[in-house]
Amino acid sequence: MTVSVQVEHATKQFTLRYHRTIKQITIAAMRRQKISDTFKAVDDVSFTVQQGESIGLMGLNGSGKSTLLKLVSGVMKPDSGSVLTRGRIAGLIATGAGFHPQLSGRDNVYLNAAILGMTEAETKRKFDQIVDFADIGRFLDTPVGHYSSGMFSRLGFAVAVHTESDIFLVDEVLAVGDKPFKRKCMARMQEIRDEGRTMLYVSHAAASVRQMCDRVLVLEKGVLGFDGPVDEGIRYLHYDDADTDEKPTDVVDDTEDEVLGADV
Amino acid sequence: MTTHPDPVRIEPVLQPAPDLAPPFSKGGLIEVFRRRYLLKLLVQKEVRSRYQGSLLGVMWSYIQPMVRFCMYYFVIGLVLGLHKSFPNFAIHMFSAIVAMHFFTETFSSGTRSVVKNKSIVRKMPMPREMFPVASVIVSAVNTFPQLAILFVASVVAGWRPDVVGVLAAFLGLAIVTVLGTALALLFAGLNVFFRDFQNIVSTFMVLTTWIVPMIYPFEKVATSGLGHNHVFYSIYMSDPLTIAVVLMQRAFWIPTALGKDGFPDQLGDVGFPYLPHNYMELGLLMLGVSCIILVLCQMVFRRLEGKFAERL
Ligand SMILES: Nc1ncnc2c1ncn2[C@@H]1O[C@H](COP(=O)(O)OP(=O)(O)OP(=O)(O)O)[C@@H](O)[C@H]1O
Ligand SMILES: [Mg+2]
Numbered sequence: 001m002t003v004s005v006q007v008e009h010a011t012k013q014f015t016l017r018y019h020r021t022i023k024q025i026t027i028a029a030m031r032r033q034k035i036s037d038t039f040k041a042v043d044d045v046s047f048t049v050q051q052g053e054s055i056g057l058m059g060l061n062g063s064g065k066s067t068l069l070k071l072v073s074g075v076m077k078p079d080s081g082s083v084l085t086r087g088r089i090a091g092l093i094a095t096g097a098g099f100h101p102q103l104s105g106r107d108n109v110y111l112n113a114a115i116l117g118m119t120e121a122e123t124k125r126k127f128d129q130i131v132d133f134a135d136i137g138r139f140l141d142t143p144v145g146h147y148s149s150g151m152f153s154r155l156g157f158a159v160a161v162h163t164e165s166d167i168f169l170v171d172e173v174l175a176v177g178d179k180p181f182k183r184k185c186m187a188r189m190q191e192i193r194d195e196g197r198t199m200l201y202v203s204h205a206a207a208s209v210r211q212m213c214d215r216v217l218v219l220e221k222g223v224l225g226f227d228g229p230v231d232e233g234i235r236y237l238h239y240d241d242a243d244t245d246e247k248p249t250d251v252v253d254d255t256e257d258e259v260l261g262a263d264v
Numbered sequence: 265m266t267t268h269p270d271p272v273r274i275e276p277v278l279q280p281a282p283d284l285a286p287p288f289s290k291g292g293l294i295e296v297f298r299r300r301y302l303l304k305l306l307v308q309k310e311v312r313s314r315y316q317g318s319l320l321g322v323m324w325s326y327i328q329p330m331v332r333f334c335m336y337y338f339v340i341g342l343v344l345g346l347h348k349s350f351p352n353f354a355i356h357m358f359s360a361i362v363a364m365h366f367f368t369e370t371f372s373s374g375t376r377s378v379v380k381n382k383s384i385v386r387k388m389p390m391p392r393e394m395f396p397v398a399s400v401i402v403s404a405v406n407t408f409p410q411l412a413i414l415f416v417a418s419v420v421a422g423w424r425p426d427v428v429g430v431l432a433a434f435l436g437l438a439i440v441t442v443l444g445t446a447l448a449l450l451f452a453g454l455n456v457f458f459r460d461f462q463n464i465v466s467t468f469m470v471l472t473t474w475i476v477p478m479i480y481p482f483e484k485v486a487t488s489g490l491g492h493n494h495v496f497y498s499i500y501m502s503d504p505l506t507i508a509v510v511l512m513q514r515a516f517w518i519p520t521a522l523g524k525d526g527f528p529d530q531l532g533d534v535g536f537p538y539l540p541h542n543y544m545e546l547g548l549l550m551l552g553v554s555c556i557i558l559v560l561c562q563m564v565f566r567r568l569e570g571k572f573a574e575r576l
Pocket of ligand 2: 065067171
């Protein structure tokens, strides 16, 4: 077994700034109010992921899941502790983040792929698959700025899921995708997992975590509260019962719908 | 790179197993040139979006400097009559403008570059030096038409290339490029934390016309009362931009002014006060200083970069 992600005592601290201009800061200082405050969004988190494992990362809003993924992807540096990874990282974290509204879909695919670390040859080789997956037809050569939000995220997804990588991170709400597209994404993500890539998967949907992951980490206010089997983790979060309560009544009660729930 | 027998499957690029390493970009300008394919695309994006939806497209970047050049020639040169005492004033001014325009555009677009791309910086890991460097290249692309017009105008005015002159032009542009990149990096980093910096930069821009010999000849500075003041002269001459501008004028303007209005007839005889003493050595020194500044600015950028994603 090779270690794919190793996080040791990682801590990420954020500063909350209440005042931004000199005037505001001066007034606050005179009134002896706090000018800024720090808190730990990720607090002394340690875990190890083996190559090929698929980890579900769960927790309430603001518990630090996205921040932890940013530490793993290398967007942010931990303030203390260490984060080590092996190989290339890709993922559904910021699909379409680099899209330029004035460029055509085609140009944006090349640019986005390059930002994700693909070479020109690699992009050319994958281009047809990417376009097939996004399935936006003749809009490919029109400016991305005129795309519907669903089309925009489809194109972003298509590039991201076709990037070669050893570690795949998922932290994205597929809210704007239509149902056939969501189904296609889930299938593609399972394919990625079955290829033996390491996967870190952030989701609030217990059913999709059950389907995708073989281990769950639960964050509570930045602290790692649980690390273990999927079902236990979901029970730890009390998501097992909440799942059925919160579902709108008009949704057909089949497992697929649960899996495709608002946040894939 | 792995080749796939079956194009549908994506193999992890695992073999040979890379080592465990911190995922945060090691960055540095070297990393930027290792990923020059991405750099190329970022530059293309900027250049293309500039002429989006315009019929004449890139022609515009020739038309504007041409109009500007004609205005200098007619209004300042002929109407104000500067051509009588100041041979080829328009070329004198334009060779300074090419260098300074390149510098100011690099500096100001570089300063904004990281904030402008915050959607990428906040979410994607990549060497963030990429953005300031891309704006340096975009500025170079935008400055090229001006250089072309300067070239044509100089040829019309009787310019013939000489070895020292060509070297001087390259040296001048090199100083501006290195210094512009350094300041673009530094201010791009600072601007993430306080947007005041982009205003500081635009305020500084107002000065640039006056602190270099652009609308006055270097000779005036050297021979004026202020020029005899040793302290003032040293300060004036320690500005790399002044030296870069003087080198550009040595390359393009001086050869066209020979034999006119008291100028020496031979290039070899043009020296102080038309040009500073040892201007080529001074240029090399300034290039060295600019390189040191670049290294320092790059180090500051690396320090600041660690907090970009959370402060944007
Ligand atoms: N750049 C930042 N500056 C200051 N605070 C931040 C910053 N980014 C995130 N935070 C704070 O850190 C905490 C954790 O945020 P994070 O985005 O990691 O939560 P999350 O677990 O992904 O939540 P969600 O389920 O809503 O996606 C939040 O309280 C958030 O306000
Ligand atoms: Mg989140």
